[in-house]
Amino acid sequence: MPGCRLADIWDNDVTEVIGMTEVLLAVGTRKGLFIGRRRGGTWEFDEGPYFNAQAVYSVAIDTRGERPRLLAGGDSAHWGPSVFHSDDLGRGWTEPARPAVKFPKDTGTSLERVWQLHPAAAEPDVVYAGTEPAALYRSEDRGETFELVRPLWEHPTRSKWVPGGGGEGLHTVVTDKRDPRAVTVAVSTAGVFRTTDGGASWSPSNSGVSAVFLPDPDPEFGQCVHKVTQDAATPDRLYLQNHWGVYRSDDAGSHWTDIGEGLPSTFGFAVAAHPHRGDTAYVFPINADADRVPADHRCRVFRTADAGKSWEPLSAGLPREDHYGTVLRDALCTDDADPAGVYFGNRNGEVFASADDGDSWQQLASHLPDVLCVRAAVVG
Structure with a gap:
């Protein structure tokens, strides 16, 4: 991986650094955060990882304000989990004096990790955090302090939520640019839950999503949903990668339709939507839950351009030999360029990028190290 010494650049005004970076790529790994910057079509990476030896499970690049803010959910084996932020594209990082995300004493639990950091689509200063144990937190100061969303934590179904193989984590948050009160979350293994009143009440939203590992394969909740993303042109259209099954909803999650036909496998972890083009989404199929390698041992992203009616493999420039790099739920993403950048990292420690929609x-x-999450955004 090419290195880039930024010391000379950092001596100048931060605005100049931001102006020189066209696209920022943040790669969270088992042993730190790696940052790549594209300038003039050329990618360069900062020397060494940030948060060395910390597992970085979540990253967000918040471009809503005058200056982009990076957020990272790190997990130190010694100090525990924390949320850091940077207002200079990773030049320097701030950790709050008091934990940004902390379970209140009366919950009787403690934070294990931050699985998701999500800048809200309709509220400029609001950031959501999804955690393990499965909970949703809300920040109104761009991620510096967070408050537990109590109604979801106290949901009457919670006592029946069961941790999945990766733990009991709230790993997905989807907000609606039309309505700040509408929020959709996904929990492994409780399924999809949705609020339309700003978090005061929550309802399971899993109709049509299968739970093949349960005696009742069609429960109200308890599905092992791996990831959910939102269509660029139709906000009520969602795409869902399940523990077996790829689905689409056209009514904000109230009902789901299987769209897995045409894929080599419907097992997988990641799904991402095109940032501008409606009906377009990407998945990375995995052989099976008991064989977690790329489908047919081939490194391929699959794209639909018709909301799941058909799928095409995208492999030009990807390894052609047998491949065993698994892509995790947050390790596939798109940026907001046009044409769109598409990115993924895998558990082999490889990162791939497309600058032409895939x-x-x-x-x-x-x-x-093992790639846990990938995020990219146009920042210059």
Whole structure:
């Protein structure tokens, strides 16, 4: 992976640094955060990881304000989990003096990790955090302090939520640019829950999503949902990657339809939507829950351009030999460029990028630690 010394740049005004970076790529790994910057079509990576030896499970690039803010959910084996923020594209990081995310004493539990950091679509200063144990937190100061969303924590179904193989984590938050009161979350393994009153009440939203591992394969809740994303043109249209099954909802999650036909496997972890083009989404199929390698041992992203009626494999520039790099739920993303950048990282420590909606790919990094999450955004 190419290195880039930024010391000379950092001596100048931060605005100049931001102006020189066209696209920012943040790669959270088992042993730190790696940051890549595209300038003039060329990718360069900062030297060494930030948060060395910390597992970085979540990253957000918040471009809503005058200056982008980066948020990272790190997990130190010694100090525990925390949320950090940077207002200079990763030049320097701030950790609040008091924990940004903390379970109140009366809950009888403690924070294990922050699975998700999500800038709200309709509220400029609001950031949501999803955690393990499964809970939703809300910040109104761009991620510096968070408050527990009590009604979801106290949901009457909670006592029946069961941790999945990766733990009991709230790993997905989807907000609606039309209505700040509408929020959709996904929990492993409780399924999808939705509020339309700003979090005062929550309802399971899993109709049509299968739970093949349960005696009743069609429960109201208890599905092992791996990831949910929102269509760019139709906000009520959602795409869902399940523990077996790829689904679409056209009514904000009230009902789901299986759209997995045409994929080599419907098992997988990640799903991402195109940032501008409606009906377009990406998945990375995995062989099976008991065989967690790329489907048919081939490194391929699959794209639908018709809301799941058909799928096409995208592999130009990707490894052609047998491949065993699993892509986790937050390790596939798009940026907001046009044409869109598409990115994914895998558990082999490889990172790949496309600058043309997924039509062709290049490898940006190899031999990194286990890639846990990937986020990218246009910042210059």
